[in-house]
Amino acid sequence: MSDTLTLSAETREQVGKGASRLLRREGRVPAVIYGNKADPAAIHVSERELTKLLMTGHFFNSVVMINGERTLPKDVAFDVVTDRPVHVDFLRIGEHSSVHVNVPIVFTDEAEAPGIKRGGVLNVVRHELELICDAAEIPDDITISLKGLEVGDSIHISAVTLPKGAKPAITDRDFTIATVVAPSALKSSEGDTSQTEAGEGDTAE
Incomplete structure (x- = not known):
């Protein structure tokens, strides 16, 4: 069984291209948590910590706990030139969700x-x-x-x-x-x- 991964996050106070560019310059990656009949939450995570999880080789089939919330990674967008992660989508799930x-x-x-x-x-x-x-x-x-x-x-x-x-x-x-x-x-x-x-x-x- 895949290990449960952990990733800390902070709430994004502002959204939009300008705010996202500023976050990336600070080593942060914009992200969103959605699903499970709750409103989407705009967050940002550490690029270094995210990259470390991506390099485990099983990021997309692992549960990721974000600030105590159980999620499943659904998509990561990468910069076409630098190949650095620029945005992540996480799906909220219950402990025994299908x-x-x-x-x-x-x-x-x-x-x-x-x-x-x-x-x-x-x-x-x-x-x-x-x-x-x-x-x-x-x-x-x-x-x-x-x-x-x-x-x-x-x-x-x-x-x-x-x-x-x-x-x-x-x-x-x-x-x-x-x-x-x-x-x-x-x-x-x-x-x-x-x-x-x-x-x-x-x-x-």
């Missing part, structure tokens, strides 16, 4: 996949899973074993064991997460072999 999160996928047992050992390549279609789960039980990641996979095999969401209480946000199809494909060189070689066999057959006639 939340929609993107959880990273970790693939294991590559050495036990015959198709990969023979030169096949793992083609990852989705690096994250969109899940609906309890806010208090957000997983750090979803582990998927590659054991036994051959070239041409695919992993679909129906074959993945999810944590208790979690379910896919996409329910209208059994979507593909990854496939084991033959490398281009192998495909080319197989194609050349087929052409050669066909040619030999023509000569025999």
